[in-house]
Amino acid sequence: xxxxxxxxxxxxxxxxxxxxxxxxxxxxxxxxxxxxxxxxxxxxxxxxxxxxxxxxxxxxxxxxxxxxxxxxxxxxxxxxxxxxxxxxxxxxxxxxxxxxxxxxxxxxxxxxxxxxxxxxxxxxxxxxxxxxxxxxxxxxxxxxxxxxxxxxxxxxxxxxxxxxxxxxxxxxxxxxxxxxxxxxxxxxxxxxxxxxxxxxxxxxxxxxxxxxxxxxxxxxxxxxxxxxxxxxxxxxxxxxxxxxxxxxxxxxxxxxxxxxxxxxxxxxxxxxxxxxxxxxxxxxxxxxxxxxxxxxxxxxxxxxxxxxxxxxxxxxxxxxxxxxxxxxxxxxxxxxxxxxxxxxxxxxxxxxxxxxxxxxxxxxxxxxxxxxxxxxxxxxxxxxxxxxxxxxxxxxxxxxxxxxxxxxxxxxx
Amino acid sequence: xxxxxxxxxxxxxxxxxxxxxxxxxxxxxxxxxxxxxxxxxxxxxxxxxxxxxxxxxxxxxxxxxxxxxxxxxxxxxxxxxxxxxxxxxxxxxxxxxxxxxxxxxxxxxxxxxxxxxxxxxxxxxxxxxxxxxxxxxxxxxxxxxxxxxxxxxxxxxxxxxxxxxxxxxxxxxxxxxxxxxxxxxxxxx
Numbered sequence: 162x163x164x165x166x167x168x169x170x171x172x173x174x175x176x177x178x179x180x181x182x183x184x185x186x187x188x189x190x191x192x193x194x195x196x197x198x199x200x201x202x203x204x205x206x207x208x209x210x211x212x213x214x215x216x217x218x219x220x221x222x223x224x225x226x227x228x229x230x231x232x233x234x235x236x237x238x239x240x241x242x243x244x245x246x247x248x249x250x251x252x253x254x255x256x257x258x259x260x261x262x263x264x265x266x267x268x269x270x271x272x273x274x275x276x277x278x279x280x281x282x283x284x285x286x287x288x289x290x291x292x293x294x295x296x297x298x299x300x301x302x303x304x305x306x307x308x309x310x311x312x313x314x315x316x317x318x319x320x321x322x323x324x325x326x327x328x329x330x331x332x333x334x335x336x337x338x339x340x341x342x343x344x345x346x347x348x349x350x351x352x353x354x355x356x357x358x359x360x361x362x363x364x365x366x367x368x369x370x371x372x373x374x375x376x377x378x379x380x381x382x383x384x385x386x387x388x389x390x391x392x393x394x395x396x397x398x399x400x401x402x403x404x405x406x407x408x409x410x411x412x413x414x415x416x417x418x419x420x421x422x423x424x425x426x427x428x429x430x431x432x433x434x435x436x437x438x439x440x441x442x443x444x445x446x447x448x449x450x451x452x453x454x455x456x457x458x459x460x461x462x463x464x465x466x467x468x469x470x471x472x473x474x475x476x477x478x479x480x481x482x483x484x485x486x487x488x489x490x491x492x493x494x495x496x497x498x499x500x501x502x503x504x505x506x507x508x509x510x511x512x513x514x515x516x517x518x519x520x521x522x523x524x525x526x527x528x529x530x531x532x533x534x535x536x537x538x539x540x541x542x543x544x545x546x547x548x549x550x551x552x553x554x555x556x557x558x559x560x561x562x563x564x565x566x567x568x569x570x571x572x573x574x
Numbered sequence: 575x576x577x578x579x580x581x582x583x584x585x586x587x588x589x590x591x592x593x594x595x596x597x598x599x600x601x602x603x604x605x606x607x608x609x610x611x612x613x614x615x616x617x618x619x620x621x622x623x624x625x626x627x628x629x630x631x632x633x634x635x636x637x638x639x640x641x642x643x644x645x646x647x648x649x650x651x652x653x654x655x656x657x658x659x660x661x662x663x664x665x666x667x668x669x670x671x672x673x674x675x676x677x678x679x680x681x682x683x684x685x686x687x688x689x690x691x692x693x694x695x696x697x698x699x700x701x702x703x704x705x706x707x708x709x710x711x712x713x714x715x716x717x718x719x720x721x722x723x724x725x726x727x728x729x730x731x732x733x734x735x736x737x738x739x740x741x742x743x744x745x746x747x748x749x750x751x752x753x754x755x756x757x758x759x760x761x762x763x
Contacts, residue, residue: 166621181619182666186673188612189624189726193674194681196605201707202693203599205762208755214602219730221606222613226734229614244621247723247732249739254728257721258743261714262750266758268710269693271725272718273626275711276671277678284692284700285707292711293627297634299712300719301651311720319738332736344603366603568621 163240163394163490165233171564190277199277201269201285208266211355213347220340227336228376231329235383237394242461242490245568251314268292318458330381337377341370388454392488399487403480409498411556412507415470418560419444420548425467427460429453431482432473432501436529438536440505440513443545445472450482457489468560472497472504477527492563502530508543508551516541594686613734622666623731627715627724629671631655635662695762706761721746 169178196218197203206212233239265271270278270289278286304311321332344366348359392399402408410418418426419442428445430437437447448456460469469491473479479496486494497504505513516535524530539545599605616624635656639646646652656662682688694703718724721743723732729747732740 165618167619169620179666179669182669183673183676185612185616185620185624186670187677187680188615188673189609189670190674190677190679191681192605192609192612192677194678194687195600195685196602196609197599199678199682199687200693202695202762205695208751209759209763214599217602218606218609219725221603222609222730223733225607225610226613226617226730227610227736229610230617230734233614233618239618241735244617244735245623245731246735247728247737247740249737249742250722251739251742254721254739254743255746257717257719258728258746259750259753260717260720261724261743262717262747262752263754264710264712264714264717265725265747265751266710266754267761268707268714269762270707270710270714271626272630272715273624273674273724273726276626276674277682280675280678281682281688282690284690285694285703288704288707289711289714290630292708292713293630293715294634294711295708296712296715297627297631297719298638300716301631301634301638301649304719305650316739321736321738321741324738329736336736363601369603369607 163237163243165239166243168564189273190280193274194277194281198274199281199283199286201278201283201289204271204274205266205269206355209354210347210350212357213351213355216347217344220343224337224340224373227333228373228380231333231380231385232376235380235385237386237390240490241385242457246318246320249314249316249319250312251316253311253314256310264296318462328381329385330377330379330383333380334374334377337373341373344370388485388488391490392484395488399484403483406498407559408483408494409476409496410470410559411498411554412504413554413556414558414560415497416508416546416548416551418468418470419545423466424562425464427463427467427469429469429471429482430473430501431471431478432529436474436501438538439529439533440501440531440537440541441539441544442472442501442504443539445539450478450485453482453485454489457486457491460486460491461489465564466562467493468562469494470497471495473500473527474502474529475500475527493560495560500527505531505543508546510542513537513541513543591683592688594684596687596689597685609730610734613730617731617735620666623727623735624670625667625723625727625731626671626674627718628665628667628727629669629674630715631719632662632665632668633671695760697760697763703761 169181197214203212204215207215230239234241268289270286272293275286275289275293279290322329325332351357352359418424428442429448430441430445431448431450434447441447469486471479471482471494476496476499479500483494483496516533516537518532518534520530521532613624616622632655635646635652638652639656639662646656647658679688692700692703694700714724721728725747728740729744733744
């Protein structure tokens with residue numbers, strides 16, 4: 162199992178977690194200041210091609226950060242599913258970006274750099290921060306007038322890999338090559354407009370460029386972990402849970418969970434559509450196993466009180482889906498013990514019996530065993546049994562909600 | 575480091591601290607690599623990237639919550655961070671922003687760059703520079719809130735994690751700045 166990112170809230174008290182973020186912030190500010198980001202004239206000169214320091218720092222950081230993140234993910238050290246990837250809100254992102262660009266050329270800073278300017282007593286930086294606070298105030302007072310624009314064009318966790326349908330390593334290589342091309346062009350521009358002489362710049366940067374390209378090619382060669390790889394990392398622990406039946410919950414436990422308003426219960430009915438139409442539990446979503454991979458990010462982004470219960474006619478198909486989801490780091494996933502066949506056994510009422518012409522003689526594994534004369538869907542009592550209508554059966558609760566590891570909001574949240 | 579024989583008084587110590595000779599900034603590629611490493615460590619340890627405007631945003635909400643708590647509870651955007659009993663400053667991003675100020679100060683102090691000054695182009699006065707810095711800051715954070723992140727939280731963090739929307743925002747930031755660079759050339763040249 163990948164160890165990183167760390168489940169900070171489980172390991173440390175809140176003060177410890179905050180201390181970690183403070184240290185990260187200090188390192189961030191230190192590097193920004195040391196790179197010259199506290200000086201507005203340096204920042205602004207990049208837009209006149211005179212001094213592209215900021216441009217170079219920025220894209221070098223992206224390339225270095227990217228190669229390290231996906232390198233760590235490739236070796237199974239870091240779980241990419243559990244790190245915050247900014248969701249895409251296309252048009253508010255683009256318009257916001259353009260407004261930021263205008264603010265950048267007028268103000269000479271961006272928010273992060275203005276903080277280091279303020280820290281080093283640059284008066285223009287202090288005014289920028291003051292203006293920044295005012296801008297946020299104006300935004301919070303006005304944005305509720307345009308909620309559709311602000312919340313529209315939402316694409317969720319969309320990556321460049323999804324967009325171009327390319328492997329991660331290839332995207333990383335393209336980003337690296339693009340950055341290197343921009344550095345090369347940038348240095349030429351500095352020679353022309355800034356009166357610099359790039360031939361005197363340290364030669365070590367060629368070595369750095371070579372290392373970055375090799376790193377990106379390495380990412381292509383290794384590839385990112387597949388679901389099978391991810392399952393193998395956790396197989397020992399998780400297969401034992403399956404074998405010891407620690408994750409198969411009895412219908413009674415699901416029934417109690419359905420009536421627990423503190424939980425965000427997500428029931429996934431992974432059977433074929435015809436079975437689902439014959440009978441399903443109220444509020445169970447019909448999802449085919451092949452649709453699951455596209456929904457993982459959505460599942461991980463759900464609130465911490467979300468609980469997933471997977472169900473098929475028996476357990477075979479539900480177990481396969483369970484393994485897939487668990488390997489993708491979705492928390493709190495369980496299987497309905499005995500599937501829908503068992504559920505109907507327990508909760509069928511005279512109403513259902515009326516539409517039942519008996520059981521199939523020798524149903525295959527994971528096949529719906531009842532012969533229904535009509536497709537009931539969830540329009541029958543067994544689809545949503547009331548607690549008080551049933552005798553309470555003693556059972557050992559198996560659901561243990563684990564704390565969420567993935568950040569639910571990040572970036573400039 | 576020169577050897578100092580007499581014990582300096584407190585005042586001269588502070589004076590010396592702030593009057594160190596200003597050192598050169600780092601090489602851009604070195605600085606960028608180190609920034610990338612900090613960014614990576616942030617993701618590696620916490621699962622979150624870096625951010626700046628989010629901290630400022632919560633600071634504003636915190637002040638508003640003191641001045642006009644009733645108002646905060648009526649504005650949907652503010653309720654999320656400071657509604658009811660919520661403390662707007664009780665969030666990791668605030669720690670990163672405070673850290674960035676502290677880290678900038680430490681680096682500035684070590685390298686003799688903590689200095690009360692205004693950096694501006696040669697054709698404008700200090701006061702004009704302050705005015706435009708305020709206007710620019712207002713626009714920048716307005717855009718940053720609209721785009722759900724600034725150069726740090728969107729362009730840098732989302733850029734390195736290969737978020738499609740962050741790359742669109744990043745190009746828009748640089749595009750907007752280069753597009754208007756000529757219009758505002760007097761401010762800087």
